[in-house]
Amino acid sequence: MNPKIITLDGPSGVGKGTIAIMIAEYFDYKYLDSGSLYRSLALALFEKNNNFEEVLNNLDHWISDISIEFHYKKGEKARIFVNDKDYTEKIRTEKVAILASKIAVDKRARDMLEKYQRSYIEEPGLVVDGRDMGTKVFLEANIKFFLTATVEKRAERRLNQLKDQGISANLPNLKQELLLRDKADTERLISPLMPAKDAIIIDTSDISASEVFDKIINIIKRNKIYE
Secondary structure, X not given: OOOEEEEEEOOOOOOHHHHHHHHHHHHOOEEXXXXXXXXXXXXXXXXXXXXXXXXXXXXHHHHOOOOEEEEOOOOOOOEEEEOOEEOOOOOOOHHHHHHHHHHOOOHHHXXXXXXXXXXXXXXXXXXXXXXXXXXXXXXXXXXXXXXXXOHHHHHHHHHHHHHHOOOOOOHHHHHHHHHHHHHHHHHOOOOXXXXXXXXXXEEOOOOXXXXXXXXXXXXXHXXXXXX
């Protein structure tokens, strides 16, 4: 029996992380947040040398001693560690998101993280969210979803997330930052953000997380993916 793989791709703020965890818990599959890997790598590199131009010019050297571990256990919060240090909270800032976008254009960084991502495949299955999970990293996935939402709704969700973390933010600024990240993600030459040809596209703008979850579970069951 081969492990099942379910991918959820899409831009920031569409709810893919929340939905992916709900699906993983429903089927008792492993879960992986690929975006947290890029954020963690970017922050670790920035802490070593905040001159990213210099870092990218000699990336092999700077990443040689960086070890990233993502841990998720059903019913608990996902945590990520870099060289055994907990980076879970410190990577959830807009500054780190921008740094991650800079790292994401580099093939060496993507190759390093892709090997890690694929190491997560195991029985009975894996649910993974990101930008290129269905188009590059897990081409063989049993079913692929691509979530979308208006930039206004995404900025509003991000604002609420930051407020919950006690972080002040400005809605117009968040919207502009999302647009810049979208541009970087969709226009990069390596693994640009786009739906896989066989992806099922779901607009989450006007429906709740539970409604998106129900829709996806029904699709998975109709396709008999989990059997």
